[in-house]
Amino acid sequence: MPAKKILLVDDSQTALIVARSILEKRTSYQCVTASDGLEAVTKANDEHPDLVLMDVVMPRMNGFEACKKMREQATTRETPIVLLTTRGEENYMEAGFQSGCNDYLTKPINGEELVRLLQSYLGEE
Amino acid sequence: MSHRLKSQDDPRLDAARKRLRESVGQADTLEAIREIIGNLLGCEEIGLFTVGQANEPRSSGLLWSFGIDPQEHKTLAAFDRSALERALQGEIHVTTVAGDGHDHQGNQAVRAFIPIRRHDRIVAVLVMVRLLPQKLGLDEADINLVNLLSDEAGRLLFDGIANDHA
Numbered sequence: 001m002p003a004k005k006i007l008l009v010d011d012s013q014t015a016l017i018v019a020r021s022i023l024e025k026r027t028s029y030q031c032v033t034a035s036d037g038l039e040a041v042t043k044a045n046d047e048h049p050d051l052v053l054m055d056v057v058m059p060r061m062n063g064f065e066a067c068k069k070m071r072e073q074a075t076t077r078e079t080p081i082v083l084l085t086t087r088g089e090e091n092y093m094e095a096g097f098q099s100g101c102n103d104y105l106t107k108p109i110n111g112e113e114l115v116r117l118l119q120s121y122l123g124e125e
Numbered sequence: 126m127s128h129r130l131k132s133q134d135d136p137r138l139d140a141a142r143k144r145l146r147e148s149v150g151q152a153d154t155l156e157a158i159r160e161i162i163g164n165l166l167g168c169e170e171i172g173l174f175t176v177g178q179a180n181e182p183r184s185s186g187l188l189w190s191f192g193i194d195p196q197e198h199k200t201l202a203a204f205d206r207s208a209l210e211r212a213l214q215g216e217i218h219v220t221t222v223a224g225d226g227h228d229h230q231g232n233q234a235v236r237a238f239i240p241i242r243r244h245d246r247i248v249a250v251l252v253m254v255r256l257l258p259q260k261l262g263l264d265e266a267d268i269n270l271v272n273l274l275s276d277e278a279g280r281l282l283f284d285g286i287a288n289d290h291a
Binding site for chain 2: 012018086106
């Protein structure tokens with residue numbers, strides 16, 4: 001069975017490296033990356049990830065807009081999307097869910113929490 | 126509370142080191158610092174204050190900030206003096222400050238003072254003015270990241286820049 005594929009989306013290369021390192025160390029998920037929402041929408045359509053883990057505040061297209069776009073695309077309509085943000089306020093989270101995300105994690109990433117959440121969508125590998 | 130702990134296997138540390146060392150010029154190094162603190166340490170209110178030869182809070186000046194009002198933080202004199210003195214002596218100092226309503230619950234906030242070294246001299250203090258409310262403190266792995274900033278950011282920020290900046 002092929003490895004589950006995660007699309008990691010963040011404009012911070014540091015954040016991408018960290019998320020990828022955590023997932024490659026602790027899981028067998030395959031990671032692909034995008035550096036903003038616009039690239040993420042295209043890449044999600046092309047790569048068919050099993051889950052999208054996406055930052056909210058990004059240039060060109062933010063995570064909420066990208067999430068809405070992905071929900072409009074047939075290829076990504078059902079793909080689980082987890083948004084990542086540094087802002088933990090409740091109203092911010094509400095906007096995330098309105099954009100169509102399935103779940104929400106606040107930065108800084110906690111490795112165990114991240115793996116546990118992704119496994120709850122994708123199963124353990 | 127002062128800290129200097131052993132390095133450990135942490136993907137965040139490798140990523141932060143790589144980002145810092147690959148930064149090109151002062152502006153990019155500042156962006157690297159913002160990325161590391163925002164994404165890995167959980168703080169979106171940051172001030173970087175240069176320290177003059179007098180090594181004294183009033184001789185400091187705000188070089189760069191993110192998420193704070195620069196007018197309210199022109200020098201280090203606005204911060205707790207004893208915490209600053211420790212930072213100016215080279216200690217990373219983490220403290221809690223009374224809630225000021227920004228976190229909506231009035232909870233205490235965590236603040237960190239990070240001495241920035243360049244050629245064995247403290248040339249600046251990086252202040253993480255308030256950690257995000259979900260971040261209740263800095264653990265050992267966080268301190269390793271802070272130590273990295275303390276030890277390496279000064280050279281990257283100020284080498285090649287006129288001496289009056291550092």
